[in-house]
Amino acid sequence: xxxxxxxxxxxxxxxxxxxxxxxxxxxxxxxxxxxxxxxxxxxxxxxxxxxxxxxxxxxxxxxxxxxxxxxxxxxxxxxxxxxxxxxxxxxxxxxxxxxxxxxxxxxxxxxxxxxxxxxxxxxxxxxxxxxxxxxxxxxxxxxxxxxxxxxxxxxxxxxxxxxxxxxxxxxxxxxxxxxxxxxxxxxxxxxx
Amino acid sequence: xxxxxxxxxxxxxxxxxxxxxxxxxxxxxxxxxxxxxxxxxxxxxxxxxxxxxxxxxxxxxxxxxxxxxxxxxxxxxxxxxxxxxxxxxxxxxxxxxxxxxxxxxxxxxxxxxxxxxxxxxxxxxxxxxxxxxxxxxxxxxxxxxxxxxxxxxxxxxxxxxxxxxxxxxxxxxxxxxxxxxxxxxxxxxxxx
DNA sequence: GTCTATACTTTGATAGAC
DNA sequence: GTCTATCAAAGTATAGAC
Numbered sequence: 533x534x535x536x537x538x539x540x541x542x543x544x545x546x547x548x549x550x551x552x553x554x555x556x557x558x559x560x561x562x563x564x565x566x567x568x569x570x571x572x573x574x575x576x577x578x579x580x581x582x583x584x585x586x587x588x589x590x591x592x593x594x595x596x597x598x599x600x601x602x603x604x605x606x607x608x609x610x611x612x613x614x615x616x617x618x619x620x621x622x623x624x625x626x627x628x629x630x631x632x633x634x635x636x637x638x639x640x641x642x643x644x645x646x647x648x649x650x651x652x653x654x655x656x657x658x659x660x661x662x663x664x665x666x667x668x669x670x671x672x673x674x675x676x677x678x679x680x681x682x683x684x685x686x687x688x689x690x691x692x693x694x695x696x697x698x699x700x701x702x703x704x705x706x707x708x709x710x711x712x713x714x715x716x717x718x719x720x721x722x723x724x
Numbered sequence: 725x726x727x728x729x730x731x732x733x734x735x736x737x738x739x740x741x742x743x744x745x746x747x748x749x750x751x752x753x754x755x756x757x758x759x760x761x762x763x764x765x766x767x768x769x770x771x772x773x774x775x776x777x778x779x780x781x782x783x784x785x786x787x788x789x790x791x792x793x794x795x796x797x798x799x800x801x802x803x804x805x806x807x808x809x810x811x812x813x814x815x816x817x818x819x820x821x822x823x824x825x826x827x828x829x830x831x832x833x834x835x836x837x838x839x840x841x842x843x844x845x846x847x848x849x850x851x852x853x854x855x856x857x858x859x860x861x862x863x864x865x866x867x868x869x870x871x872x873x874x875x876x877x878x879x880x881x882x883x884x885x886x887x888x889x890x891x892x893x894x895x896x897x898x899x900x901x902x903x904x905x906x907x908x909x910x911x912x913x914x915x916x
Numbered sequence: 917g918t919c920t921a922t923a924c925t926t927t928g929a930t931a932g933a934c
Numbered sequence: 935g936t937c938t939a940t941c942a943a944a945g946t947a948t949a950g951a952c
Binding site for chain 4: 759765766769
C-alpha cells in the first residue's frame with residue numbers, strides 16, 4: 533500500500549470522466565475518450581479503475597458527495613429546519629436549467645439491470661436522500677414529518693427533471709414557492 | 725402503398741419491442757431479441773423499420789399516445805377541470821410503483837445527444853404535455869393557470885420518478901393530496 | 917521504473933444477403 | 935431463419951519516451 537504513482541491521478545481521471553458523463557451520458561462515452569480528456573495512458577486508468585463499471589461507480593459516489601455538500605452548505609447557511617427544506621429546492625432549481633438533469637437519476641435510467649453496481653449505488657443514494665429529507669423534516673413542527681420530507685423529495689425530483697429538459701420556465705421558479713406552501717401547510721396542520 | 729404483408733405485423737413487432745424496452749431499457753435490448761420476441765423474421769422487421777432508431781421513435785410515439793389515452797380517459801371520467809388535474813396525478817401515482825418509470829423520460833436519459841431523433845421526439849412530448857396541462861388549468865378559475873399546470877407537471881414527474889425507484893411509499897400516496905392542495909391554493913388565490 | 921501511445925484480441929450489436 | 939460483413943467499444947499486451 534505504500535505506492536501511489538502520482539498523488540492526484542485518480543482525481544484527474546475522475547474529473548475527466550465526470551465531465552464527459554455529465555455532458556453525454558455514460559453509454560455514449562468510451563474509455564478512450566476519457567483517456568484523451570484526462571491526458572493519461574491507458575495503463576494508468578486501468579490501474580486506478582479495473583473496469584468501466586468501477587469508474588461509473590466512483591462517478592456516482594462523487595455525484596452523491598456533491599449532493600451532500602449542497603445539503604451541508606444549505607444547513608450552515610440557514611438555521612431554521614423549515615427554511616432548509618425550501619432552500620434545498622431553491623438550490624436544485626438553480627442548477628437544473630443548465631444541466632442535463634441529476635447524474636444519479638440519469639445513470640440509474642441508463643442501467644436498468646438491478647444487478648448492475650451502478651443501479652444499486654444510485655438506488656442506495658435515493659434511499660439515503662429520502663432519509664436525509666425526513667430527518668430534516670423531523671426537526672420542524674410538521675404534523676407528519678415523513679410525509680413532508682417525501683413531498684420535498686418529490687418536488688426536488690420534479691424540478692430537476694423539468695428544469696433540465698424544459699429549461700428555466702416560470703414554472704420551475706414557482707417550485708420554490710410550492711415548497712414553501714407545502715412546508716407551511718404541514719406545520720399549520722400540526723398547530724390546527 | 726398497396727402491399728401490406730400482414731395486417732398486424734407492424735403492431736406485433738412494436739408490441740414486442742415496447743415490452744422489452746419498458747423492461748430493460750433501449751440500449752440493453754438487441755434487434756435479435758426483438759425478433760425472437762415478435763416471432764418474425766429479420767427481413768420483416770427491417771421492412772417495417774429501416775433501423776433501430778426508427779423503431780425507438782415508433783416506441784416513443786406509442787408511449788406518448790398511451791399518455792394521451794390516460795388524459796382523455798380522465799377527462800371523460802371527470803368533468804370538473806380542477807378534479808381532472810388531481811386525477812391525472814392519481815393515475816400516474818397508480819402506475820409508477822410497478823413500472824421502471826416514464827418510458828419517455830427514461831429513453832430521453834438514454835439518448836442525451838440533442839441531434840438524435842429519440843431525444844427530439846421525447847423532448848417534443850414534454851413540451852406538448854406542458855401545454856396539455858396548462859390548457860387544463862386554464863379551464864379552472866386559477867389565479868395563474870400556467871403556473872398551476874406547470875406545478876401539476878412537476879408533481880407528475882416527481883411522482884413517476886419517485887414511485888418507480890422507491891416504490892409505493894406513503895409519500896407517493898401523499899402526492900395526490902399535494903396536487904389537491906396545489907389546485908385549491910391556486911383557486912383560492914384567484915378568489916381572495 | 918513509471919507513464920504514454922499504440923497495436924491487438926474479443927465481444928456484441930447493427931444490418932444485409934441468401 | 936441462418937449466416938456473414940462491418941463496426942465500435944472493452945480490455946490486454948507491448949513497445950517506446952522521460
